[in-house]
Amino acid sequence: MEKGKISALQMAIMMYPMIVASAILGVPSITAKYAKNDLWLSPIFASIIGYVTVYIVYKLHELYPKQTVIQFSEYILGRLLGKILGLLFLFFYIQTTGVILREYAEFIVDSFLVRTPISVTMASMVLLCAFIVYGGLEVIGRAAQLFFPLFVFPLLILIILVVPDFEFKNIFPILGDGIWPPIKGAIVPSGWFTEFFMVIFLFPFLTDKKKGMKYGMLTVFAVMVTLVVVNLVVLFVLGSATSSKVYPLMNVARYISIAEFFENFESAVMAIWIVGTFIKISGFYYVAVLSTAQWLKLSDYRPIIWPIGILIVVFGFWSIPNTLEIERFNEGTFPMFGIIVQTIIPLLLLLIAVLRKKKRKKTESS
Amino acid sequence: MKNIFLLVLVSGVTLLVSGCWDRVEVNDLAIVTAAAIDKKDDNQIELSLQIFIPKALSSGGGQGGGTGGGGAVTLVTSHKGSNISDALSKLQSEFPRRVFWGHCKVFIFGERLAKAGIQEQMDFLLRHPQPRERAYVYVSEGKAKPILELFAPLERYSAERLREISDLHLGMQVTLQDLDEKLIGIAQAAALPRVDILPPEKGQEKSQGKPYIVGTAVFKKDKMIGKLTENETRGILWIRNEIEASTVTFKLGAEKGKISINPIEATIKLVPVIQNKKWIMVVKIDTEGSIIQNGTNLNLSSTKLIRAVEKAFAKEIEKRIKLAFQQTQQVLKADIVGFGEEFFRKYPKQWKENEGRWDKIYPEIELEIEIKAHVRRQGYINKPGGMPEKEVKEQ
Structure with a gap:
């Protein structure tokens, strides 16, 4: 199966753009709808679920250090239930990858390649990702490492350039309506934080397994800080209009104007988004392929890369008719869906596994 | 052979994926x-x-x-x-x-x-x-x-x-x-x-x-x-802290002629206060400028006279702000300076209670203006230019 190894740092570098890339674009708007000018507090609340998820996953990993969730759920739940759960994970990953792909393509078509058929945008991205998945985990890890600066620096530069347009007083009143609005606003980003569940597929392939937990937690923290900063930037520039924009960060980038010639910076946002989404889709795609291969007990996952790729494109079409539906999915469905599949089910798995182990110990000692 | 085939395939693909759909020539x-x-x-x-x-x-x-x-x-x-x-x-x-x-x-x-x-x-x-x-x-x-x-x-x-x-x-x-x-x-x-x-x-x-x-x-x-009008707009610009390089010209007491000052820098703070159900907006202005024209026969080098000029400068700004605010508050009844937001930011609770009544509250807001005006420079000459020394008043 997978013979490659990645370091814990590479895992962190993979996970960071995987969460941030799509979270910085549309999520601030949804958060602002509920949290108004407290939207910058929401990622802090949302990140709690990220820490919890990483903790649960690491504990599961300690029990079964060499296997992924598809494999060890059969040990925990028994063969049949384990297979059913595995199927759920398969469905989850293929479908989610489809949605992410569609979201990427909609953004590109909406703002840049207006007349390009969306199927072309989607297919070319999947094609590219298929190549990298073919290379295996090590290649994804190194690509992430290579692209990481390309992802982070444009974002930083963008934020610095827009500082002259900051209206700092937009942040007040802090908690004017009490603590509830930012918590409500945290529901949607928390869906993004549950995606940290993916590290369960990466832990078995780490060279330095002991650092897994530490780097996982650090990544959650880094993502939280990034989201807080991005939300603040959006709030400072757009103020009360934040929630009415579909891609607030895009509007912020367009607003940059330094000395009248340093303008029209939206291509930077596009670069960030494409690089990040590329890593994100590769990661999700890889996990979907790997878990399918493990679920079917194949000796190699490479033969099913292409079929799954086609499935992902098709899911991108099937599950979503338009951008409004993406927004509705991200707002209404994904938070619950994500938390159940990626946090609650693993938690139950962990509980059952721990109880079983205790029981076994008891029977052994008696 | 296989390599050549691959090369041809790759070059073929590049033709297809270069994004020609949305190519637009200038x-x-x-x-x-x-x-x-x-x-x-x-x-x-x-x-x-x-x-x-x-x-x-x-x-x-x-x-x-x-x-x-x-x-x-x-x-x-x-x-x-x-x-x-x-x-x-x-x-x-x-x-x-x-x-x-x-x-x-x-x-x-x-x-x-x-x-x-x-x-x-x-x-x-x-x-x-x-x-x-x-x-x-x-x-x-x-x-x-x-x-x-x-x-x-x-x-x-x-x-x-x-x-x-x-x-x-x-x-x-x-x-x-x-x-x-x-x-x-x-x-x-x-x-x-x-x-x-x-x-x-x-x-x-x-x-x-x-x-x-x-x-x-x-x-x-x-x-x-x-x-x-343009004059009223200046007043609004003062409140909104957007004033830049607009000359203020005023009379100094009963003197003949006018003095013009170019405000170089102005920091403006809006401090909303709610006291005994009275909504008050305190506008705090700290500005400094330099004299660009002195039409009077006063020698403005003396500290005493500069104080007087500063006072008159502050008065003039106050007059402009009051004029503009009067117009927007009493006549037009539109909160274009964003006082509502200031109150909302400082008093979110009181704001919530009165949210629907802002239209009624706004015309009754009291404006308090505190201006600190400084004259920092006087340009290249000290006494009034082109005037015989006898006619210059020192005090």
């Missing part, structure tokens, strides 16, 4: 530099676009101004329609190049349209991916279209001229984003700079008139309800 684009939107009868609007002519610039036509009309680098085209997009699509069918909004930095609403409401047209400008949120928005005195047709000798075209004037901060400077924020925000009132045309000198063609900013148009919700 010479297929009609670059819009300014747009004017007027209201017509029978619920129609007229969209006028000022479109850049690249040919005129490359052949050096830009400099050949003088004679008027000859060296125009822009053309104006317009069409009626039920809204912007409707008018645009009709206009497009008569125009050989694809309209491109990416460089449009000026939007002008006609006065009639402004009075009828601009929300419907704002939606297009904000929704369409091309128009920039940083574009400046204006309201014209009368019809908006003639402004686009003007000829700007110093700049390349009249829209550029308007933009440059806005950048001087002598009047309001409002971008599409600012306007959107104001209309969405809690104050529900906005202000836009008003553009008028200076009539051409005698013997000049009509297109020689010059667009300039005359004051402010005041909006409540999305409808224009009134105007502020």
